[in-house]
Amino acid sequence: MLALIYILIGIFVASVIWQLTNIFNLKTPIADDSDNDQQGKLMFAFMVAFYALMIYCFWAYSEVLLPGASSEEGLRYDNLYLITMVLILVVQAIMQFLIFYFSYKYRGIKNRKALFYADSHKLETIWTITPAVVLAGIIIYGLSVWTDITDVSDLEDPLVIEVYAKQFQWEARYAGDDNTLGRANVRNIKGINTMGVDMTDTNAADDIPVRELHLVKGRPVIFKFRSQDVLHSAYMPHFRAQMNCVPGMTTQFAFTPNKTTIEMRQDEMIVAKVENINKIRAEKGEDAYEFDYLLLCNKICGASHYNMQMKIVVEEEADFNKWIAEQQTITEVINK
Amino acid sequence: MSDHHHKETFITKYVFSQDHKMISKQYLVTGIFMGIIGVFMSMLFRLQIAWPDHSFSIIEAFLGNHQDGGVMSPDIYLALVTIHGTIMVFFVLTAGLSGTFSNLLIPLQIGARDMASGFLNMVSYWLFFLSSVLMLVSLFVEAGPASAGWTIYPPLSALPQAIPGSGAGMTLWLVSMAIFVASSLLGSLNYIVTVLNLRTVGMKMTRLPLTIWAFFITAIIGVVSFPVLLSAALLLIFDRSFGTSFYLSDIFIDGGVLHYQGGSPILFEHLFWFLGHPEVYIVLLPALGITSEIIATNSRKPIFGYRAMIGSIIAIAFLSTIVWGHHMFITGMNPFLGSVFTFTTLLIAIPSAVKAFNYITTLWKGNLQFNPAMLFSIGLVSTFVSGGLTGLVLGDSALDINVHDTYFVVAHFHLVMGVSAIYGMFAGVYHWFPKMFGRMMNKTLGYWHFWLTAIAAYGVFFPMHFVGLAGLPRRYYTNTAFPYFDDLADINVIITMFALFGGAAQLIFLANFFFSIYKGKKASKNPWKSNTLEWTTPVEHIHGNWPGAIPEVHRWAYDYSKPGHDDDFVMQTVPLKDGEEES
Numbered sequence: 064m065l066a067l068i069y070i071l072i073g074i075f076v077a078s079v080i081w082q083l084t085n086i087f088n089l090k091t092p093i094a095d096d097s098d099n100d101q102q103g104k105l106m107f108a109f110m111v112a113f114y115a116l117m118i119y120c121f122w123a124y125s126e127v128l129l130p131g132a133s134s135e136e137g138l139r140y141d142n143l144y145l146i147t148m149v150l151i152l153v154v155q156a157i158m159q160f161l162i163f164y165f166s167y168k169y170r171g172i173k174n175r176k177a178l179f180y181a182d183s184h185k186l187e188t189i190w191t192i193t194p195a196v197v198l199a200g201i202i203i204y205g206l207s208v209w210t211d212i213t214d215v216s217d218l219e220d221p222l223v224i225e226v227y228a229k230q231f232q233w234e235a236r237y238a239g240d241d242n243t244l245g246r247a248n249v250r251n252i253k254g255i256n257t258m259g260v261d262m263t264d265t266n267a268a269d270d271i272p273v274r275e276l277h278l279v280k281g282r283p284v285i286f287k288f289r290s291q292d293v294l295h296s297a298y299m300p301h302f303r304a305q306m307n308c309v310p311g312m313t314t315q316f317a318f319t320p321n322k323t324t325i326e327m328r329q330d331e332m333i334v335a336k337v338e339n340i341n342k343i344r345a346e347k348g349e350d351a352y353e354f355d356y357l358l359l360c361n362k363i364c365g366a367s368h369y370n371m372q373m374k375i376v377v378e379e380e381a382d383f384n385k386w387i388a389e390q391q392t393i394t395e396v397i398n399k
Numbered sequence: 400m401s402d403h404h405h406k407e408t409f410i411t412k413y414v415f416s417q418d419h420k421m422i423s424k425q426y427l428v429t430g431i432f433m434g435i436i437g438v439f440m441s442m443l444f445r446l447q448i449a450w451p452d453h454s455f456s457i458i459e460a461f462l463g464n465h466q467d468g469g470v471m472s473p474d475i476y477l478a479l480v481t482i483h484g485t486i487m488v489f490f491v492l493t494a495g496l497s498g499t500f501s502n503l504l505i506p507l508q509i510g511a512r513d514m515a516s517g518f519l520n521m522v523s524y525w526l527f528f529l530s531s532v533l534m535l536v537s538l539f540v541e542a543g544p545a546s547a548g549w550t551i552y553p554p555l556s557a558l559p560q561a562i563p564g565s566g567a568g569m570t571l572w573l574v575s576m577a578i579f580v581a582s583s584l585l586g587s588l589n590y591i592v593t594v595l596n597l598r599t600v601g602m603k604m605t606r607l608p609l610t611i612w613a614f615f616i617t618a619i620i621g622v623v624s625f626p627v628l629l630s631a632a633l634l635l636i637f638d639r640s641f642g643t644s645f646y647l648s649d650i651f652i653d654g655g656v657l658h659y660q661g662g663s664p665i666l667f668e669h670l671f672w673f674l675g676h677p678e679v680y681i682v683l684l685p686a687l688g689i690t691s692e693i694i695a696t697n698s699r700k701p702i703f704g705y706r707a708m709i710g711s712i713i714a715i716a717f718l719s720t721i722v723w724g725h726h727m728f729i730t731g732m733n734p735f736l737g738s739v740f741t742f743t744t745l746l747i748a749i750p751s752a753v754k755a756f757n758y759i760t761t762l763w764k765g766n767l768q769f770n771p772a773m774l775f776s777i778g779l780v781s782t783f784v785s786g787g788l789t790g791l792v793l794g795d796s797a798l799d800i801n802v803h804d805t806y807f808v809v810a811h812f813h814l815v816m817g818v819s820a821i822y823g824m825f826a827g828v829y830h831w832f833p834k835m836f837g838r839m840m841n842k843t844l845g846y847w848h849f850w851l852t853a854i855a856a857y858g859v860f861f862p863m864h865f866v867g868l869a870g871l872p873r874r875y876y877t878n879t880a881f882p883y884f885d886d887l888a889d890i891n892v893i894i895t896m897f898a899l900f901g902g903a904a905q906l907i908f909l910a911n912f913f914f915s916i917y918k919g920k921k922a923s924k925n926p927w928k929s930n931t932l933e934w935t936t937p938v939e940h941i942h943g944n945w946p947g948a949i950p951e952v953h954r955w956a957y958d959y960s961k962p963g964h965d966d967d968f969v970m971q972t973v974p975l976k977d978g979e980e981e982s
Contacts, residue, residue, distance in 0.1 A: 065459065066460040069457055076903075077906045079910075080907055080910035080914075084841050084910065085918070087842075088919070090842065091842075092839035092841065092919070092926070093768075093839075093842070094768050098842065098846075099769050102769035102774065106777070109853065109854075112854075129801075129868065129869060129870050140800070143798060144792070144801075147795065148792070151788045151792070161759045162758075162784070163781070165762040169698075169765045169767050170769065171699070171768045172766065175766050176699075176960045176967055177698060177700040177765045177959065178700065178763075178960070179960050179961050179962055180700065180763075181704075182703070182705070182706075183703075183704075186756075186760065187704050187753065187757075194749050194752040198745050198746070198749065201745065202742055202745050205745075205797050205798065206741060206742075206796075209734065209738060209741065209796045214734070230561065230652075249656055250649070250656050252656070291652075292561060292651060292652045293553075293554045293555040294554070296803075298804075298870075298872060300801060300870035301870075303800060305803055306729050307730045309663070309664055309731050310554055310647070311662065311663060312648075312663065339886050340883070340886050344882065344885060349882075354883070355883075357881065359881070361803070361804045361872040362804060363547065363552075364555060365477075365561055365562045366472075366474050366477070367473065368875065368876070369874075369875035369877055369880055370880035372880065372881065
């Protein structure tokens with residue numbers, strides 16, 4: 064019933080406008096000089112408003128943006144990102160100006176004739192070649208960064224971690240002393256062996272299942288991703304890292320963390336952001352929040368997709384060694 | 400011939416009509432109806448994003464047992480997002496836009512009595528209608544409609560255990576889309592054949608208006624890519640209903656292992672995006688074609704670089720079929736393949752830039768007539784640039800890593816294909832309304848409609864980039880599960896307010912549209928002083944379009960303000976004067 068009322072309200076508003084149309088219809092339906100003048104000026108006003116909106120957004124929202132990357136590879140990412148963004152903004156500023164300024168400047172006047180200007184090979188060559196050259200630069204730089212990030216063959220002594228996704232939580236498994244993960248398949252899932260580790264594989268014995276990721280500052284880490292049910296995506300925005308978790312196959316992504324969680328909590332941007340967040344939380348009567356690195360799910364995976372998270376801690380090697388020593392291996396967990 | 404006036408009943412004239420002009424109106428009205436539903440859905444889920452946990456009576460009113468005390472459930476949130484995307488992309492911006500204007504303009508602008516096959520054209524519309532009905536029926540399935548995102552990636556879309564919408568709702572979605580593909584193919588084949596064979600005397604391919612070039616190339620992309628979606632959907636139906644393993648492998652759900660082995664969801668992603676990316680251009684190219692025509696007419700200037708425009712349409716169309724992998728950089732696809740797709744993707748920026756520059760040069764030193772259609776066309780150029788530029792970030796595999804599937808993507812594609820294409824559609828409606836209905840739409844309401852929409856569109860999608868750059872993934876029911884995102888609440892409220900405002904502004908259009916059908920001012924034969932052939936037909940529709948012989952064409956469509964002519968337009972039917980050179 065209520066739905067009907069809402070629909071009726073919509074129809075009512077529309078019919079009010081319908082009635083107004085009767086009045087508006089006294090004028091000619093085709094733009095005349097006064098329309099052209101008015102609309103042309105509105106074009107100019109809109110341009111000013113649009114620039115104001117863009118500047119306001121950069122000014123007001125810069126605080127919410129991600130802070131500088133927390134991984135070595137991320138630093139290269141940030142550099143490429145910065146260059147691309149500057150390029151985009153410069154082109155955007157120029158193009159929008161031309162569109163709206165020309166609209167304003169050449170607003171129609173009766174009896175004026177437009178310039179008959181149908182073609183110019185010179186101009187067209189310029190604006191084909193220029194983007195082509197600029198793009199070539201971006202492509203070459205972009206691909207060198209991409210190859211660098213995705214090529215994991217040159218990592219020195221990487222920490223091997225399996226990240227395992229399922230509706231709606233993350234699990235993880237460290238490769239243990241031998242730094243080699245044991246085989247796994249969903250068909251081995253049984254009781255406490257929730258990741259389906261194949262216990263007949265000798266590499267599996269020292270694997271360490273965990274519910275929280277700890278990484279070492281300065282040591283490369285290579286993630287092996289699996290999923291047990293639907294697609295998920297492991298998204299670690301602060302490290303500029305993301306990879307899908309695909310049922311039936313293993314995917315991978317590697318990076319080298321370069322800031323510990325503690326260092327990050329003292330980062331200027333994070334301090335400002337957290338302060339702002341805590342102000343908002345205090346108003347709502349919620350607990351204060353402290354920064355932690357995040358692993359989120361970034362591929363639609365079902366009802367609780369929005370709440371699939373795992374904490375990541377980046378620490379110095381000594382702290383990490385202490386933490387990992389306290390964890391039980393999968394053999395210990397199963398035989399307990 | 401014009402004298403084959405067989406007797407028409409109400410049914411053959413208004414329902415099972417084979418006249419392209421009537422079919423085009425049917426597409427338009429169906430598209431508008433679907434558009435109302437699609438936009439309304441977006442307003443409902445924007446309420447949820449801005450004010451999670453808040454109770455809304457409008458949500459209580461429309462979402463039935465999918466809400467609890469005015470707060471929607473996570474499942475229906477995902478369903479709304481899914482169906483909003485499906486309806487807007489396919490039903491509004493493919494069928495509603497392309498179906499309407501290809502049907503209306505192809506015969507009229509090339510000088511043909513009708514489509515090559517009026518019957519297939521009629522079948523095409525009614526298949527679209529059937530597919531729309533099925534999609535709407537799926538909204539009323541008990542477990543809810545399809546909710547795996549409009550991209551329906553398996554396994555989520557294949558397993559009802561994973562999300563309730565993947566039960567009967569998903570089945571209806573797939574059947575509806577299969578029928579939609581059939582409809583689109585019949586339509587596209589018809590457009591291609593008509594353009595190639597039924598042009599009037601003198602209408603060389605190089606004299607075609609850019610609208611026709613856009614529709615023609617769009618139809619070709621459709622024929623090449625839509626069948627692949629059909630295959631993808633069929634294989635998914637097999638996996639869902641007959642136990643095959645095309646896309647599924649090694650799945651443990653609900654406490655047990657499923658039998659699937661050896662399939663790969665990545666295969667689906669390849670098949671889906673083989674259509675999905677060209678689809679972006681199926682949506683966009685007709686809008687750009689319409690814009691080319693309207694900007695030239697209302698600038699009283701020839702479109703700048705006609706041949707370059709055709710070349711860039713063809714280049715975009717070709718490239719669009721070899722870039723689909725840029726949706727899959729981080730799916731686990733081989734990184735080298737990612738490099739190749741980065742290369743082809745960024746190449747598209749070149750013809751796109753040419754188009755944008757050519758539009759701007761067309762405005763330069765024009766005598767701009769700000770009819771509502773012109774405003775929307777200029778708006779299109781603006782949003783096309785704003786949205787297109789961020790494609791440089793997303794198309795670059797390295798940069799895509801961190802913005803993939805965030806709100807940055809949502810902002811990007813809404814501007815570049817959503818808002819742009821819908822602006823193109825509005826522009827087309829305002830411009831060709833006199834041709835469709837013999838009456839004029841109201842100008843003042845058109846102005847209000849444009850300005851309010853333009854403010855709302857940038858108000859929604861410009862700030863949205865920042866939400867994405869802050870790292871917030873799309874398709875999150877709420878971001879309150881992460882205190883880290885608490886500071887985005889304000890931006891989300893602002894975005895939602897603009898969205899509600901923009902949605903409400905569309906009521907102006909609806910009122911104007913339906914009012915003008917019945918009570919608009921009577922149109923003259925060529926109200927915008929345009930050059931193309933459709934404005935030589937009588938205002939009252941007749942079967943066969945022209946009462947006498949089909950006019951002959953002597954020049955291209957863009958002789959506006961040509962020196963040596965008194966008027967600032969020279970219709971295509973006017974013979975070249977002695978010594979006059981064709982441009």
